[in-house]
Amino acid sequence: MGHGWQGAVLKLMRAKDFTLTVTSNERVSDRLHRLSFSDGGMLRATGVHPTMWVRLWFDNGGRPHQRAYTLVEPDPTDGTFRMDFALHSGRASDWARAARPGDTIEATVQGSEFALPDPLPSRLLVVGDAASRPAIDSLLASMPLTPATIWYETSHAFDGDHAPRGGAPGREVIQVPRRDQGAHLIKTVRAALPERVDDASYLWIACDTATTRSLASYARRQLGVPKERLHALGYWRAA
8 A cells, every 4th residue: 555645745754664563452441452563673773762653554445544653662672562542433443453463554654753851851741641641651761760740631431540650759640631622621731830830841742733732832932931841742633
């Protein structure tokens, strides 16, 4: 299957393509499915960084359809990693449900770059949800001793069961139910940020695109958070 115009654009941006092979599948809950992969040489070629994600290509009625997923516990030596799929209606979820060991899927690596802040922050301020939960786990693991506050938006009953774990002392996870298309999360975080943002903190935002843009704009314009202390990326678009 070709990757269409999107694939052509990615090629011009020097994206790299690989073929991944499913090695195991596991239904974690009614709404969460986990697949393990061998990487086809990807991790040795690209290296590994916190919150790393790749674009997977699905056949959607003869047309290419791409979605991005975060790598969980990538191991360049063994060439393995896992991915968690939140199950809902859609081509990506349908493929994940049906995937069996030996099945393959094409992947493209481009746009996932992320470097840890230097020096490390005095506190991480994280805003995310079930879609970005694997990336949040990766971020927290990359700075295991850094205190953190995580605002975690929940849309379904199971989301709280798979919320990020604080881990280190001084870490708190604040679960925020999704209401009014993300407006409740925006209000909650905006009320809390002024007392928590300082010159040594780091703000990482990854939820739905509209919410991410709103909070990033607030942080930059009202709170004066510099670009080197802010990372914001919309992980999905609300219908």
